[in-house]
Amino acid sequence: MKVQGKKILLTIVTLCLSLVVFVTIQPTHQTAYAADQSLQKIKDKGTIVMATSPDYPPYEFEVNHDGKDHIVGMDVDIMKKVAKDLGVKLVIKSMSFDSVLVAVETGKADVAMSGINPTPARRQSVDFSEIYYNGGQSFLIDKTDAAKYKTQANLANKTIGAQTGTLQYNLAKQKIPGATVKGMDKSTDLVLALKTHKIDALGIETPSAEAYVKNDPDLAMIKSSYPLNKNETGSAMAFKKGSDSLVTAVNKSINEIKAKGLVNNYLADAGKYMKVNTVNTSMWHYWSYFAKGIEYTLIISAISVVIGVLLGTLLALMRFSKSKIIHAIAVAYIEFVRGTPLMVQVLFVYFGIGIIVNLPALLSGIIAVSLNSGAYVAEIIRGGINSVAKGQTEASASLGLNKTDTMRFVVLPQALKNIWPALGNEFVSLIKESSIVSIIGVTDLIYQLNIVRADTYRGVMPVFVAMIIYFIITFILTRILNHYEGKMKHAK
Amino acid sequence: MPSDALIEVKKLQKNYGENEVLKQIDGVVKPGQVICVIGPSGSGKSTFLRCLNLLEKPTGGEILFEGHDTMSFSEAELTTMRERMGMVFQSFNLFPNLTVLENLKLAPMRVKHMAEDDAAKKALTLLKRVGLAEKADVYPSSLSGGQQQRVAIARALAMDPEVLLFDEPTSALDPEMVGEVLAVMKELAEDGMTMVVVTHEMGFAREVGDEVWFMADGYILEKNEPNALFNHPQNERAQDFISKIIGN
Ligand SMILES: Nc1ncnc2c1ncn2[C@@H]1O[C@H](COP(=O)(O)OP(=O)(O)OP(=O)(O)O)[C@@H](O)[C@H]1O
Numbered sequence: 118m119k120v121q122g123k124k125i126l127l128t129i130v131t132l133c134l135s136l137v138v139f140v141t142i143q144p145t146h147q148t149a150y151a152a153d154q155s156l157q158k159i160k161d162k163g164t165i166v167m168a169t170s171p172d173y174p175p176y177e178f179e180v181n182h183d184g185k186d187h188i189v190g191m192d193v194d195i196m197k198k199v200a201k202d203l204g205v206k207l208v209i210k211s212m213s214f215d216s217v218l219v220a221v222e223t224g225k226a227d228v229a230m231s232g233i234n235p236t237p238a239r240r241q242s243v244d245f246s247e248i249y250y251n252g253g254q255s256f257l258i259d260k261t262d263a264a265k266y267k268t269q270a271n272l273a274n275k276t277i278g279a280q281t282g283t284l285q286y287n288l289a290k291q292k293i294p295g296a297t298v299k300g301m302d303k304s305t306d307l308v309l310a311l312k313t314h315k316i317d318a319l320g321i322e323t324p325s326a327e328a329y330v331k332n333d334p335d336l337a338m339i340k341s342s343y344p345l346n347k348n349e350t351g352s353a354m355a356f357k358k359g360s361d362s363l364v365t366a367v368n369k370s371i372n373e374i375k376a377k378g379l380v381n382n383y384l385a386d387a388g389k390y391m392k393v394n395t396v397n398t399s400m401w402h403y404w405s406y407f408a409k410g411i412e413y414t415l416i417i418s419a420i421s422v423v424i425g426v427l428l429g430t431l432l433a434l435m436r437f438s439k440s441k442i443i444h445a446i447a448v449a450y451i452e453f454v455r456g457t458p459l460m461v462q463v464l465f466v467y468f469g470i471g472i473i474v475n476l477p478a479l480l481s482g483i484i485a486v487s488l489n490s491g492a493y494v495a496e497i498i499r500g501g502i503n504s505v506a507k508g509q510t511e512a513s514a515s516l517g518l519n520k521t522d523t524m525r526f527v528v529l530p531q532a533l534k535n536i537w538p539a540l541g542n543e544f545v546s547l548i549k550e551s552s553i554v555s556i557i558g559v560t561d562l563i564y565q566l567n568i569v570r571a572d573t574y575r576g577v578m579p580v581f582v583a584m585i586i587y588f589i590i591t592f593i594l595t596r597i598l599n600h601y602e603g604k605m606k607h608a609k
Numbered sequence: 610m611p612s613d614a615l616i617e618v619k620k621l622q623k624n625y626g627e628n629e630v631l632k633q634i635d636g637v638v639k640p641g642q643v644i645c646v647i648g649p650s651g652s653g654k655s656t657f658l659r660c661l662n663l664l665e666k667p668t669g670g671e672i673l674f675e676g677h678d679t680m681s682f683s684e685a686e687l688t689t690m691r692e693r694m695g696m697v698f699q700s701f702n703l704f705p706n707l708t709v710l711e712n713l714k715l716a717p718m719r720v721k722h723m724a725e726d727d728a729a730k731k732a733l734t735l736l737k738r739v740g741l742a743e744k745a746d747v748y749p750s751s752l753s754g755g756q757q758q759r760v761a762i763a764r765a766l767a768m769d770p771e772v773l774l775f776d777e778p779t780s781a782l783d784p785e786m787v788g789e790v791l792a793v794m795k796e797l798a799e800d801g802m803t804m805v806v807v808t809h810e811m812g813f814a815r816e817v818g819d820e821v822w823f824m825a826d827g828y829i830l831e832k833n834e835p836n837a838l839f840n841h842p843q844n845e846r847a848q849d850f851i852s853k854i855i856g857n
């Protein structure tokens with residue numbers, strides 16, 4: 118049902134595993150005896166950590182209540198009940214949907230619950246609970262098309278949208294004759310595409326479709342007529358492989374929920390939140406979301422800039438080292454980091470390094486962005502050092518200054534002045550590129566933007582607001598940098 | 610073996626790849642001497658000077674500083690040697706990121722671990738000596754060429770060197786500024802500073818030099834006291850060179 122960048126993630130994780138040899142031994146070793154420990158472990162900890170991607174009402178979504186952000190929804194209510202039955206506290210970790218399954222595989226979370234379909238492919242890498250809810254499949258359409266599209270059969274030869282790699286995507290591709298299937302990552306983007314007539318219909322879970330229709334007068338829905346195997350289309354919770362005892366315990370709660378029909382209560386509960394939530398969809402109403410996003414974006418960028426410059430300087434100096442090994446290490450690092458996408462590095466740090474030390478998402482994001490920035494800054498600084506006239510080094514040497522002091526007092530200050538504009542560009546692009554950390558659930562501006570979009574069912578406005586915010590931040594930064602550039606010119 | 614030699618150069622060679630710039634250079638610099646090195650452009654004068662403080666690594670021969678073989682120096686010994694052998698460049702090479710005073714204080718503080726106050730006092734004394742005390746707090750870029758070169762000399766003096774190497778200190782200057790720099794150098798010579806000066810200023814060489822070395826084709830073709838060398842050059846190439854210069 119939701120995005121499945123999971124294969125990429127798995128590849129990355131596999132890569133880490135093969136890179137760090139002793140780590141490869143660890144997980145296998147764990148699965149061997151963890152089978153019966155999984156439940157005990159949760160009880161010993163006293164908490165159960167749930168990985169979820171809260172941009173999918175009514176399953177899970179964020180609301181601002183009493184000035185605080187809460188993740189609410191049917192899944193959360195179910196998991197609260199499960200936690201209560203287990204006698205432990207529920208801890209919710211939010212992240213992108215791509216990441217939730219990897220989070221349980223790598224031990225970042227105990228359970229992934231995000232409206233996940235237990236497909237056979239997924240069953241190979243995680244254990245699933247019983248299905249706790251089966252919402253069925255529907256299509257969202259534009260209300261003006263309601264007369265044209267009355268049943269699924271009317272959608273033949275049309276353009277159908279669906280989240281990439283999801284069940285809806287595969288179903289539309291296989292079961293709707295002649296359809297062109299357009300995949301996108303976020304359901305909010307897909308709804309926007311629908312409203313702007315880039316797609317004719319949007320394959321989506323029935324509860325989600327209902328939520329959209331309820332909250333957006335321009336939308337309508339039709340039920341699908343796919344012949345479906347319930348076991349593949351319902352939602353289930355995912356656990357690390359070999360968590361039999363935990364799964365058994367959780368299933369008990371699920372059966373009780375089903376027997377008492379509690380899901381309908383939970384859905385009604387979620388609906389209440391959504392009502393409260395959508396009365397006021399003005400962007401001002403969401404200012405605190407954007408404020409939090411700005412805060413995190415600035416924290417990540419500021420820390421990463423400082424570390425990036427220190428690391429970059431070190432790497433640049435290593436490149437000038439006489440030792441071939443030190444030189445080679447620096448070159449290899451720089452080439453490697455510059456030759457791989459930041460997104461992959463973020464995932465690597467969070468999930469890969471996370472196997473050895475459990476790093477929180479924010480810290481992982483900062484580390485990845487800093488390490489990345491260091492490589493780029495290193496090249497800028499190297500250029501700066503090369504730009505300092507040879508006579509400067511010679512004059513310094515002729516006075517008896519050693520290499521370190523020559524670098525520190527003569528070359529680097531001049532290099533810094535020469536590269537200030539380039540460094541400034543790097544800082545500005547860092548602010549923009551750091552947005553990628555939203556995929557591991559760091560609540561930066563982009564992450565918050567998607568929450569707001571999911572919450573308000575408004576596709577464009579939040580994007581516009583975020584754009585303006587980014588622009589204001591980078592504009593102010595550019596002014597400040599220019600100011601200092603001017604100051605340094607005076608000192609010439 | 611003259612034990613009173615400050616610098617002794619033996620069979621010095623320097624190649625840049627195929628290009629043999631210095632083929633065989635021999636010479637002795639004694640304390641208090643002013644040696645002027647003259648010769649046509651490209652004859653290797655700068656290279657020779659830069660070999661003395663090892664800014665260039667010789668490809669053959671020996672350079673002894675106070676009797677020690679400089680080529681076997683460790684990195685630390687090398688910086689110690691350079692600290693005692695000041696250099697003044699054609700293009701001044703003041704540090705543009707530092708004020709005049711800071712240019713003078715840097716090496717004494719970092720290399721000799723002199724206290725900041727002492728370094729500043731010393732720097733001001735030296736700036737007075739070259740007539741630029743009032744420029745202490747400006748950045749080099751606001752000085753004229755002649756002023757910059759005088760600051761560069763003061764900067765070298767701040768380390769109390771045993772010997773000063775000058776590489777065409779006046780040839781990047783406007784003609785009206787040459788005099789002020791030469792005057793400072795002349796005063797230094799009179800105060801007994803040992804100097805090796807690569808120059809095209811024949812008047813200076815004649816007046817201040819104790820010895821003039823004529824360099825061409827990677828050799829020192831003639832060495833003599835100034836009047837003898839300028840008035841009666843023995844070597845054919847030296848005759849040619851001097852007649853051209855004086856003829857102008
Ligand atoms: N770093 C270098 N690499 C290669 N060749 C060099 C280098 N430095 C100098 N040379 C060559 O060595 C020769 C001598 O140069 P040098 O600068 O010592 O001459 P000079 O006598 O100082 O000349 P001028 O009077 O023009 O300053 C020239 O042919 C020059 O091209």
Ligand SMILES: [Mg+2]
Nearest residue numbers: 654655656777
């Ligand atoms: Mg020269």
